Amino acid sequence: MSSTLHVSIAWLITTAVATVFVIVYPLILGLIARKKLAVGWKYFWFGALVFLVFQILTRLPLVIVLQETVLARVLSSSSVFTWIWLMILAVTAGLFEEVGRYVGFSLFMRREPKTWSKAVMFGLGHEGLESIVLVGGAHVVTLLSIAFLPTINIARLTAVQKQTILQQLTTINSQPFWFPLLAAWERLWSIPLQVALAVIVLQVFRRHQIRWLFLAILFHTLIDFLTLALPQAFGQSTTIELLVDGILCVFGLLGVWIIWRLRASEGQYKAEEEIASF
Numbered sequence: 128m129s130s131t132l133h134v135s136i137a138w139l140i141t142t143a144v145a146t147v148f149v150i151v152y153p154l155i156l157g158l159i160a161r162k163k164l165a166v167g168w169k170y171f172w173f174g175a176l177v178f179l180v181f182q183i184l185t186r187l188p189l190v191i192v193l194q195e196t197v198l199a200r201v202l203s204s205s206s207v208f209t210w211i212w213l214m215i216l217a218v219t220a221g222l223f224e225e226v227g228r229y230v231g232f233s234l235f236m237r238r239e240p241k242t243w244s245k246a247v248m249f250g251l252g253h254e255g256l257e258s259i260v261l262v263g264g265a266h267v268v269t270l271l272s273i274a275f276l277p278t279i280n281i282a283r284l285t286a287v288q289k290q291t292i293l294q295q296l297t298t299i300n301s302q303p304f305w306f307p308l309l310a311a312w313e314r315l316w317s318i319p320l321q322v323a324l325a326v327i328v329l330q331v332f333r334r335h336q337i338r339w340l341f342l343a344i345l346f347h348t349l350i351d352f353l354t355l356a357l358p359q360a361f362g363q364s365t366t367i368e369l370l371v372d373g374i375l376c377v378f379g380l381l382g383v384w385i386i387w388r389l390r391a392s393e394g395q396y397k398a399e400e401e402i403a404s405f
Contacts, residue, residue: 316379
C-alpha cells in the first residue's frame with residue numbers, strides 16, 4: 128500500500144467515538160424517557176416509522192434523483208437557481224417531516240389521549256432513526272472503507288479511482304483530529320429540536336388549532352435553511368462548520384425551553400379534558 132493512503136489515528140478515534148455517540152445517544156434518551164415519563168417504546172417506533180416513510184423512503188430519494196439528473200446541469204451553472212433549490216430543500220424538509228408528525232399523531236394515536244410524554248418519545252424516535260441510520264450509518268461506512276485501505280492493490284486501480292481515493296483522504300487529513308466530534312455535537316442539539324417540534328405539532332390536537340402545524344413547519348424550515356445557506360454563501364470550512372454548529376446549539380437550547388414550556392401547559396388541558404368528560 129502506498130504511504131499516501133493513510134489516516135490519522137486520532138481522527139479515527141474521534142470518528143469512532145462520534146459514531147458510537149450518534150447511535151447510542153437517542154436510545155439512552157429513550158430509556159430515560161421510558162423510565163421517567165412512564166411512556167411505552169411503541170411511541171419511539173411510531174416516530175421512527177414516520178421519519179422512515181416521510182424522509183428516507185419519499186423525500187430523500189426524490190431530492191437525490193432530481194439533483195443528480197434533471198437539475199444537475201442548472202445547479203452547476205446557476206447560483207440563483209442553487210439558492211432557490213436550497214430554499215426548496217428547506218421548505219420540503221419542514222413540510223414532509225411536520226406533516227408526517229401530524230399524520231403520525233392522527234393515525235397511531237387516534238383513539239387515545241395525545242399527551243406531552245408521548246410526543247417526547249415520538250420526537251426521540253423520529254430523530255433517533257435519522258441519527259442512527261443516516262449519521263451513524265455514514266460514519267460506519269467511512270470507518271469500514273478506511274479499514275479496507277490496506278487491502279487495496281493500488282496497481283490495479285484506474286487513474287480515476289486513484290484520484291478519487293486520494294481526494295477523499297486529502298479531505299480527511301486536512302481536517303483537525305476533533306472534526307468528527309462535530310457530528311456528535313450536532314446530534315446533541317438536533318434531538319431536543321426534533322422533540323420540541325413534535326411537542327409543537329402536538330398542540331394542534333391539544334389546543335385544536337391548526338396554526339401550530341404551520342408554526343412547526345416554519346420553525347423547521349428556518350433551521351434547515353440557515354444550516355444550508357451559510358456553507359453556500361461562505362464556502363465549506365471548519366470555521367463555517369463551527370458557526371453552523373453554534374447556531375444549532377442556540378436553536379437546541381430554544382428547543383429545550385419549548386419542550387418544558389409546553390409541558391407546563393399540559394396540566395391545564397388535562398383539567399379541561401376531565402371537565403369536558405363529565
